Amino acid sequence: xxxxxxxxxxxxxxxxxxxxxxxxxxxxxxxxxxxxxxxxxxxxxxxxxxxxxxxxxxxxxxxxxxxxxxxxxxxxxxxxxxxxxxxxxxxxxxxxxxxxxxxxxxxxxxxxxxxxxxxxxxxxxxxxxxxxxxxxxxxxxxxxxxxxxxxxxxxxxxxxxxxxxxxxxxxxxxxxxxxxxxxxxxxxxxxxxxxxxxxxxxxxxxxxxxxxxxxxxxxxxxxxxxxxxxxxxxxxxxxxxxxxxxxxxxxxxxxxxxxxxxxxxxxxxxxxxxxxxxxxxxxxxxxxxxxxxxxxxxxxxxxxxxxxxxxxxxxxxxxxxxxxxxx
Amino acid sequence: xxxxxxxxxxxxxxxxxxxxxxxxxxxxxxxxxxxxxxxxxxxxxxxxxxxxxxxxxxxxxxxxxxxxxxxxxxxxxxxxxxxxxxxxxxxxxxxxxxxxxxxxxxxxxxxxxxxxxxxxxxxxxxxxxxxxxxxxxxxxxxxxxxxxxxxxxxxxxxxxxxxxxxxxxxxxxxxxxxxxxxxxxxxxxxxxxxxxxxxxxxxxxxxxxxxxxxxxxxxxxxxxxxxxxxxxxxxxxxxxxxxxxxxxxxxxxxxxxxxxxxxxxxxxxxxxxxxxxxxxxxxxxxxxxxxxxxxxxxxxxxxxxxxxxxxxxxxxxxxxxxxxxxxxxxxxxxxxxxxxxxxxxxxxxxxxxxxxxxxxxxxxxxxxxxxxxxxxxxxxxxxxxxxxxxxxxxxxxxxxxxxxxxxxxxxxxxxxxxxxxxxxxxxxxxxxxxxxxxxxxxxxxxxxxxxxxxxxxxxxxxxxxxxxxxxxxxxxxxxxxxxxxxxxxxxxxxxxxxxxxxxxxxxxxxxxxxxxxxxxxxxxxx
Numbered sequence: 001x002x003x004x005x006x007x008x009x010x011x012x013x014x015x016x017x018x019x020x021x022x023x024x025x026x027x028x029x030x031x032x033x034x035x036x037x038x039x040x041x042x043x044x045x046x047x048x049x050x051x052x053x054x055x056x057x058x059x060x061x062x063x064x065x066x067x068x069x070x071x072x073x074x075x076x077x078x079x080x081x082x083x084x085x086x087x088x089x090x091x092x093x094x095x096x097x098x099x100x101x102x103x104x105x106x107x108x109x110x111x112x113x114x115x116x117x118x119x120x121x122x123x124x125x126x127x128x129x130x131x132x133x134x135x136x137x138x139x140x141x142x143x144x145x146x147x148x149x150x151x152x153x154x155x156x157x158x159x160x161x162x163x164x165x166x167x168x169x170x171x172x173x174x175x176x177x178x179x180x181x182x183x184x185x186x187x188x189x190x191x192x193x194x195x196x197x198x199x200x201x202x203x204x205x206x207x208x209x210x211x212x213x214x215x216x217x218x219x220x221x222x223x224x225x226x227x228x229x230x231x232x233x234x235x236x237x238x239x240x241x242x243x244x245x246x247x248x249x250x251x252x253x254x255x256x257x258x259x260x261x262x263x264x265x266x267x268x269x270x271x272x273x274x275x276x277x278x279x280x281x282x283x284x285x286x287x288x289x290x291x292x293x294x295x296x297x298x299x300x301x302x303x304x305x306x307x308x309x310x311x312x313x314x315x316x317x318x319x320x321x322x323x324x325x326x327x
Numbered sequence: 328x329x330x331x332x333x334x335x336x337x338x339x340x341x342x343x344x345x346x347x348x349x350x351x352x353x354x355x356x357x358x359x360x361x362x363x364x365x366x367x368x369x370x371x372x373x374x375x376x377x378x379x380x381x382x383x384x385x386x387x388x389x390x391x392x393x394x395x396x397x398x399x400x401x402x403x404x405x406x407x408x409x410x411x412x413x414x415x416x417x418x419x420x421x422x423x424x425x426x427x428x429x430x431x432x433x434x435x436x437x438x439x440x441x442x443x444x445x446x447x448x449x450x451x452x453x454x455x456x457x458x459x460x461x462x463x464x465x466x467x468x469x470x471x472x473x474x475x476x477x478x479x480x481x482x483x484x485x486x487x488x489x490x491x492x493x494x495x496x497x498x499x500x501x502x503x504x505x506x507x508x509x510x511x512x513x514x515x516x517x518x519x520x521x522x523x524x525x526x527x528x529x530x531x532x533x534x535x536x537x538x539x540x541x542x543x544x545x546x547x548x549x550x551x552x553x554x555x556x557x558x559x560x561x562x563x564x565x566x567x568x569x570x571x572x573x574x575x576x577x578x579x580x581x582x583x584x585x586x587x588x589x590x591x592x593x594x595x596x597x598x599x600x601x602x603x604x605x606x607x608x609x610x611x612x613x614x615x616x617x618x619x620x621x622x623x624x625x626x627x628x629x630x631x632x633x634x635x636x637x638x639x640x641x642x643x644x645x646x647x648x649x650x651x652x653x654x655x656x657x658x659x660x661x662x663x664x665x666x667x668x669x670x671x672x673x674x675x676x677x678x679x680x681x682x683x684x685x686x687x688x689x690x691x692x693x694x695x696x697x698x699x700x701x702x703x704x705x706x707x708x709x710x711x712x713x714x715x716x717x718x719x720x721x722x723x724x725x726x727x728x729x730x731x732x733x734x735x736x737x738x739x740x741x742x743x744x745x746x747x748x749x750x751x752x753x754x755x756x757x758x759x760x761x762x763x764x765x766x767x768x769x770x771x772x773x774x775x776x777x778x779x780x781x782x783x784x785x786x787x788x789x790x791x792x793x794x795x796x797x798x799x800x801x802x803x804x805x806x807x808x809x810x811x812x813x814x815x816x817x818x819x820x821x822x823x824x825x826x827x828x829x830x831x832x833x834x835x836x837x838x839x840x841x842x843x844x845x846x847x848x849x850x851x852x853x
Contacts (some may be wrong), residue, residue: 044774072777104745104773193351197387200348205391206359206470212345237346289431305777312350 010067010108013096021092021113023129030109033096044106047136047304049074050127052152054143055083059093059112062142066110068297072304073099074138077110078130080123088117090126124151131155136307140300141166148177158307160300162187169224169324176321179314185303187296188225189313194291195253195268196233198275202264208277211259212238219244222253230255232320233312245323351387357792358504359392360472361463363456365447365487366479367397367408371511375542376478377412378419379784384432388789392468394439396459400446408442439467447479448486453494464500471503474791477510484510485527492531509538509791512603513594514800517816518809525802538791539800543604545783548742548772550798552611552713553620555740555748562738563616565717567692572718572735573846574612575699577853578605579706581658583831584680588671595678597650597815600702604711606633606808607800608742609698612713613688622797626804633807635690644818649827649838651681653705656831663705663831679819679826680704683839685846686811699843701850705831710853711742725763732756732764737851746780747771 016029051062062079083089091114099106111130119126131137139152140160145167146152153159159182163171178184203212218241220230230253231245247254254267261280266273270293276286294302348356362380364372383389397408413433420428441459445452463469475491477484488508491497499506508528515521528537543549556563565571578600584591591599607629614632617624639647654665666672666680681703688698717736730753737751748770756762772780790798829836834850843849 046775046777101773104771106774196347197351200345200351201387201391203345203347204356204359205468207468209345212347234347237349287434289434291431306352310350 009100011098013098015093015095017091017093019091021090023090023126026092026094026111026113027129029092029094030096030111033094034107034109044073044075044108045132045135046073046075047138047307048076048078048131049304050137050139050156051077051079052123052139052141052146053079053081055081057081057142059114063095063110063112065297065300068295069301069304072301073106073108074304075108075132075135076130077108078127079110079112080126081112081114082120083114083116085116086118088119090115090119122151124155127152127155138304138307140303145171145174145178148174148181153178153182156182158183158185160185160187160303162299163225164188164191169228172225172228172317173321173325176317179317183307183309184313185306185310186313186317187294187299187303189229189316190299190302191294192226192229192253192268193302194273195230195255195266198273198289199255199257199264199266202266202275202277208262208264211257211262211264214259215241215257217242217244217258219247219256220254221247221249221251223249226253228320228324229316231323232318233316235323236315236319237312353387355789355793356388357383357390357393357789358472359390359468359470360474360505360792361394361396361460361469362788362792363396363398363460363473363475365398365475365477365483367442368399368401368403368411369478371478372397373411373415373418375782375784376476376788377415379782379788380436381416381419381429381432382782382785383789384435385429389435389792390468391435392470393436394441394463394467394469395436396456396463397440397442398447398452398456399442399444402444403442404444405440405442409437409440412440413437439463439469447483448490450490450493453490453496457494457496460496460500464503471500473499473503473506475506475508476788476791477508481511481513481524484524488528488531497531497536505536505794507536507538507791507794508532509540509787509799511540513598514539514603514805515809516593516598518806518813521805521809525805534802535796537802538796539802539805540787540791541603541607541800542783542787543607544798544800545785545787546742547780548740548746549608549611552608552740553625557616566715568694568696570717571693571696572716573697573699573848575714575716575851576605576608576612576701576712577714577851578608578702578711579709579834579853580702580704581706581709583653583663583705584666584669584672586670588669591680592672592676592678596680596682596702596704597812597819601682601684601700602808602812603800605700605702606811607804608711608713609633609636609686609700610804613693613698615692620797622795625797626801630801630803630807632688633804633811635688635693636807636811637687637689638810639686639814641814641818644814645822647686647842648682648684648815649836649842650679650819651683651703651829651836651839652676652678652826653680653703653831654828656705656833658705658707658832665828665831666704675825677825681706681826681829681835681839682815683835683842684815685842697846697848699848699850701835701839703829703835706834707832708853709744712851712853713740713742714738714851714853716848716851725761729760729762732762734765739851745771746773 014033018025059079059081066077093112095110097108099108136157137155138158139156145161163175163186215238218234220227227245231243234243252269256265263278265276272288273291274288276284278284364376416428443456443459464471477487497506515524610629610632614628617628652666667674667676683701686698715738723730733753739749741747750768751765753763754766756764787798827836827838
């Protein structure tokens with residue numbers, strides 16, 4: 001394990017590593033490093049971010065992403081890389097950094113652990129000593145959804161996942177079970193935000209607002225997962241409206257909403273969102289606005305800023321599951 | 328919009344809330360409206376109002392049916408106004424670390440810029456404005472709603488409002504929900520002129536249409552005074568004469584008068600800071616808990632708090648207040664001119680740039696607790712804070728030498744900069760001896776929240792669009808504040824002597840220090 005990458009403006013106070021570490025030595029290393037130049041810095045009290053990845057996970061990439069959050073760093077980042085094999089292994093790397101924010105200097109820690117053997121079945125015992133007192137613990141699962149019975153969830157206040165890489169549409173049943181245990185943010189849902197936002201905003205226009213009371217048909221397109229989430233969302237928010245989710249699966253996500261003699265279409269492409277409105281036989285009104293693809297750091301920042309229940313996502317997910325598995 | 332929409336409430340305009348809008352992370356969103364800015368070519372529009380509107384659009388808190396209409400004497404034209412607003416947005420973006428213009432938000436706004444040029448007392452200006460607003464209702468979906476923002480010199484407030492009335496623009500257009508008028512301080516020059524201004528405004532507008540803005544109330548940390556006091560168990564029980572020995576409120580500026588001498592010569596620190604910012608902070612500090620965080624609940628309690636402040640008799644003004652004027656000195660390693668050397672300042676000016684005062688709040692909670700207020704320009708640093716110093720313990724079971732370094736407990740609310748709260752208390756100094764020293768326990772906003780605070784004008788503009796007057800000043804608050812300040816104005820006007828000079832870069836004249844020393848206390852060093 002090499003030295004941790006740091007973002008612009010961040011100053012590393014010190015690093016420590018040990019390929020045969022114990023949790024005691026990791027905690028001592030954190031204390032020792034913090035006692036160097038770190039005492040003049042303000043210890044932030046935002047949250048502990050725990051990142052869980054598999055053997056293929058590049059820990060440096062994780063820290064790159066987290067440090068890419070700039071001034072909105074979690075107070076402590078713990079990256080767990082779970083290795084195959086039954087032999088016990090606990091390798092650790094610790095970094096302590098300073099980050100200027102306004103007229104203050106904030107202190108930030110990161111810990112990277114490589115684990116294998118029995119300890120991977122008892123991650124809570126590794127994580128608990130590293131959580132900061134009284135602060136939320138946010139777990140970001142970069143690959144698979146965790147098992148809803150995983151003991152790790154006992155120490156988790158908020159779970160961040162990406163359904164697009166964790167099973168796609170097939171994984172939403174498990175995700176629905178997870179969100180009943182713990183608050184969940186799904187990057188796949190956040191990626192659809194530009195589309196949802198434009199549709200919602202255009203329907204706030206006073207002249208279009210009545211369309212919502214007369215919706216007769218909705219069509220959604222996009223990949224399997226996007227279609228499931230969008231259809232679940234519409235079905236949950238506009239109960240009883242007929243939804244056609246068998247549209248173009250190769251196109252980007254879109255929603256076409258017809259009501260009265262008005263048809264509103266919002267399409268999300270790779271780098272833009274296009275909204276068009278056709279009223280009767282009249283000409284189409286169209287607006288296209290640049291919306292660069294969301295970066296992982298951008299999605300993570302959005303997730304960390306909204307650590308609260310999201311009943312709209314919960315409703316969309318539950319409805320998506322019900323539509324996919326009517327039984 | 329009813330009174331239930333309070334500071335701590337959430338508000339998305341009811342008529343336009345819809346099921347697909349929920350869950351977008353937008354707690355508060357404005358209805359469609361034309362925001363009409365009088366004095367649109369001025370500094371406030373470029374520096375504060377336009378960046379605030381752009382920030383609101385960026386957070387989806389403005390309706391797509393939002394238009395911005397500039398009114399001013401300068402003939403800019405629609406395109407010139409749009410260009411100027413774009414420059415303002417770009418300049419604001421440059422001030423943010425790594426900030427660029429949110430083009431999506433800008434594209435939402437840019438189609439709604441219009442400009443009307445003309446004199447503020449010329450009815451033709453308002454007829455043009457009326458036609459422009461009608462066009463916007465038809466073409467841009469502003470829905471007949473109006474928010475008139477008077478970013479003009481106070482001398483034309485009355486003329487603008489009367490012409491709005493004459494042109495029928497003081498009410499929403501047919502089908503619209505509201506027409507509100509935001510006015511910037513100062514609200515009069517004294518108690519009589521404040522009454523006169525109100526009377527003139529009320530000839531055209533209902534009180535609930537008038538939004539008197541004091542941007543201090545839009546600051547997160549000022550609002551946090553309410554959260555600290557009324558959301559916690561541990562502070563309110565000690566927030567009274569039983570435990571509080573004295574309260575100090577400081578609003579210090581390191582800047583001099585700069586290019587505001589024209590205004591400042593007619594105002595001074597008393598009108599510029601004390602009558603509004605300082606007394607508003609005082610009101611929030613001493614008010615009783617409201618039954619709810621509704622606009623009426625909070626503003627009623629603030630009025631009652633100000634009403635409890637004892638008005639000084641003329642002889643008390645001389646004993647309990649100090650006015651100063653900065654002289655040449657050194658600040659931040661640079662020699663800076665005295666007030667009388669500043670551009671556009673009369674060589675024999677008697678305008679005060681520093682005020683210190685001792686007030687009493689005569690009610691059950693605060694009787695006997697002195698409130699020391701001070702403000703000044705060219706003080707060593709820019710800082711605003713409220714400090715409650717607590718009474719000493721009834722019996723100190725230490726030898727005097729052991730507690731020699733022990734000061735009073737204090738709770739300091741830091742409003743700017745380094746926003747946060749400090750609790751000062753005694754702790755044992757590590758070592759064999761049992762010596763006690765005062766230490767600080769700090770809470771810092773910057774280290775506790777990932778969320779960034781909205782600029783004061785963002786908050787207040789959105790509140791005005793939503794019809795939430797909680798953070799605006801009601802007419803009776805204005806009158807109460809002038810009632811407190813009026814004896815100082817009158818007594819000082821009759822005083823033959825000039826304000827006491829103090830060296831720039833110091834904490835004010837020694838007379839200010841003596842005000843507290845006479846009570847056996849001293850100013851904190853913020």
